[in-house]
Amino acid sequence: MKIVMVCPQISSSSFITTYPYAKILSKEHDVKIVGPLLGKEPFIRDATLDFEFIEPPVGRPPQLALASAYFSVKKRLMRGDFDVMHAFKLFPNTAMPAAAVKRRIGKKLVITVDDYDVASPKNPFKRLVLRAAERAYKSADRMIVSSTYLQKIYGGDIIHQVANEPLFLGKKYTGAAVRKKYDLQDKKIILYAGTIFEHKGIDVLIKAVQSLNDKDVKLVVVGEGKTALLRLAGDETLYIGKAPIEEIPDFVAACDVYAIPTRPSTYANAQIPGKIFEPMMMGRAVIASAVSDIPAILDYGKAGLVVRPNDVRSLADGLKLLLSDDSLRRRLGDSAKRRYEAMYSYARIEEKIKTVYSKL
Template identity: 25%
Template sequence: MSLFHMLPACITFAFVMSHSNKIRILETIRQGQIGGGESHLLSLVENLDKDRYEPVVLSFTDGPMVDRLKEMGIQTEVIYTEKPFDISKWKRVKAFIEANNIQLVHAHGTRANSNVFWATKKLKLPLVYTIHGWSFHDDQNPLIKKVRVMGEQLLTNKSDINISVSASNQQSGKKTFKGFESVVVNNGINQHKFDPARSFKDVRSELNIPKDVTLVLFVARFIHQKQPLKLINAFANAVKQLPSLRLLMVGDGDQKAEALEMVKQLGIADQVIFAPFRQDVPDVLAAADVFVLPSLWEGLPIGLLEAMAMGKAIIGTQVDGTSEVIQHNANGLLLPVETLDNTLPQTIIQLTDPALRERLGKAARATISSTYSAAMMTRQIEGLYEGLLKKYRR
């Protein structure tokens, strides 16, 4: 027996760790629920070159994303906080980074970065910040917006590399902050997972949705930004004119209770189906005819890209990230945010036309195939990691 095999297990582990050539990257995000940023992180971790990198994930809440990562065999830690800039957690974050021999930190979103940048700088480690969407918006209270702009300016200045998920996301930063710099890396989709040619389970049967109705789908958090209540109102108007419509709303969030009550008040409880966040998003998309995302703002919405990859007819709003991907009446339909009350009901009815849905869906899938690949996204990010690590080794 070799000397190596005679070592106690704990010493063997330390020996292997110290002699490993793999680069340990901390991918950190604000929550363990499934949303756009969380789906992005899952795709990135899944596609990273495992011969070169060893990802570790830090989430600030528990949830299905954390469960999924653990199933994948990815070391995942939860340090609970729902607050940005939660100073009470900073030392614990620093201790976790030190104990796990992290060599580079990649923060996904404002809240994650606000709770890791101090530890990263104290430990003199490179920091990458992906801006999935700015935390400030025009419809906010001016004082809240000012505070958030100051917070984002601090975070972008403290990061070694800022990644914008869309060109419009980058332009918003340049307009707001003097000297803001970022690299645009579009979100990417796993086109094997989101492939309409695959076979899928029958979600319509599972949820008792008739096969002959036009099914409109909303998959997003129930929050003000995504406007689920606006969609319910529009659907109520559409279904009065066309009773064969159904609406499936998948997700959770602080407006969910209000949405449930609203459906009852409008008398459309039989036409609207609610479901919590699900891991089987491709199956859910396969069941739908139309995908609607009536957002007030977006970075580059992953749910939208997934629906496009599945060849769905899209209704989106003329906001930054969405209008960068969707060309009106070419690969989807775009509506002005200001006129949704009037335009969304009729647009939903318009998409009961199977020929129109097929034309838009084919073009949507072609857009994803040519531009939004998860593998391509990951290779770009790996290139940024390598450049930054070389700079820090000098």
């Protein structure tokens, strides 16, 4: 089977969702990934995959560029040199042109939705554009969504966003290099790795760590976004900024606790942070807010601590418990790893993807 995967932007973190599908399906099918770079480097480099870069007619700003890519992508898809289109996100440069092409030439269409994107932008024009693109889901032969919240909106099969397993499990990481580089050899490390936005709750995490008042504890923040949210941070926080994706596994290996302090919102309630699977597969202790399907993923506290969202005291109490109990961290980390392997690994996700494609 020939599959063309339509990615929003191959040079952005959105490619993290496309990548596992491409790796899994390319084992048995001819897979081509199409999408723009917008003048940047691919987010993940993988010579085993087949890419076709389609740049939009308008280069800037990025939002306008992606919207204008509708025409470039539609023109490419109209060639019809494939059996199935697999579009990622209900965007004007992914699902929207794919749905238009399906109506014209009748090719099969699979759509994967990992975020409730229409709830994200505050700009009314952006929201209007996303609302128009959202209607493409009605043209899909099969829908794949990443959470129960999204399933209630769009229907389809739930396949949680999966992590970059080839990177994280490709070799053994100890975290020693990170601890040495940043002089953290004698510290208990709480790691936050990901984008920095209001719904991610980084400010709640900073306040919780500060309330511990423990000089032996260091909050390490890896990522970029709205760094103004870090203005509360003091000596208890080490802000790394954006790190190469190849270095992230060593940060995870170095941490004692991996924190996901998500704050509830319409957008966050529909989202499953893909980052949650990185510490799970590496056997690290996780503490996360009870938002979306996170409690179920962490087996309701058996594979990680689940705390009240947007609650500094609840998060601080959980952090204190984990940091003071080495055996508890090990037990939760081991349980998380077993749960990942049983339910969220490439092997398990491959079975689910094959089931979806068998229904086309």
